[in-house]
Amino acid sequence: MSKNPDIPLQDSGSLSPGGDGPRHVAIIMDGNGRWAQARGRPRLFGHHAGAKRVREVVEACPGLGIEYLTIFAFSTENWKRTQTEVAGLMNLFRRYISREMAALATRNVRVRFIGDRLRLDAKLVKLMDRLEVETAGNDGTHLTVALNYGGRDEVARATKRLAHDVANGTLNPEEVDEETLPRYLDTYVLPDPDLVIRTSGEARISNFLLWQSAYSEYEFIDTLWPDFTAAELGRLCEKFGRRERRFGTVKT
Numbered sequence: 001m002s003k004n005p006d007i008p009l010q011d012s013g014s015l016s017p018g019g020d021g022p023r024h025v026a027i028i029m030d031g032n033g034r035w036a037q038a039r040g041r042p043r044l045f046g047h048h049a050g051a052k053r054v055r056e057v058v059e060a061c062p063g064l065g066i067e068y069l070t071i072f073a074f075s076t077e078n079w080k081r082t083q084t085e086v087a088g089l090m091n092l093f094r095r096y097i098s099r100e101m102a103a104l105a106t107r108n109v110r111v112r113f114i115g116d117r118l119r120l121d122a123k124l125v126k127l128m129d130r131l132e133v134e135t136a137g138n139d140g141t142h143l144t145v146a147l148n149y150g151g152r153d154e155v156a157r158a159t160k161r162l163a164h165d166v167a168n169g170t171l172n173p174e175e176v177d178e179e180t181l182p183r184y185l186d187t188y189v190l191p192d193p194d195l196v197i198r199t200s201g202e203a204r205i206s207n208f209l210l211w212q213s214a215y216s217e218y219e220f221i222d223t224l225w226p227d228f229t230a231a232e233l234g235r236l237c238e239k240f241g242r243r244e245r246r247f248g249t250v251k252t
């Protein structure tokens, strides 16, 4: 079974169809590179501008009724970028976590990280662990940062842990079902995302929350991430509230 006694909140049906705004919003923050290039600046300049938008978006969540925000900061595929860009991003994450995110902690934000930490630099992992511990008592916005995250990788790692539990006799293979498997995912304490937003005009999900977004609504918008604002998030939440979510059923 799951190594954590926390109750999994896999309740994608928590919102009344067509009713409230999204409880959990997940964002693929894309377009930093193009934003920088359009200004004749290096790609890292765009990532720094993108990092600044994170705070505004996190701070807008309580006013919009968003309890959970999950952001895609670095994918398992992003290691294929140039060494300069990868090193610059890792440096940015370290700085961001030690300065900016500590400020978020005082605003009642609970921070979690998902993804495989094994390939990350030990100093960065230490900062991540510390921030999770420091904010564990907060019960405002739940901010989850996907860092070295890939949906397929997550399912593979979950399956490995599940297989170990079967091998050591703590899990009966007959009990493996749609409720059991997600308890082994990195997101086991999070509800499924209601709304997934991708900025920068690309209409693909790029290995983000593959299992969890089975019934999410998607918004692919043209805005480049460094230009994304709380106002735009508000408009997307309003639009979400007008959608009819059926979860496979029919309208009665």
Ligand code: FPP
Pocket (backbone or CB within 6 Å): 029, 030, 031, 032, 033, 034, 035, 043, 047, 048, 050, 051, 054, 071, 072, 073, 074, 075, 078, 092, 093, 096, 145, 200, 225
């Ligand atoms: C995608 O834009 C963005 C990333 C790979 C990095 C996302 C990181 C941030 C927004 C930095 C801050 C995050 C935290 C949590 C500190 P891209 O480079 O693929 O843009 P492009 O498609 O225009 O090239």
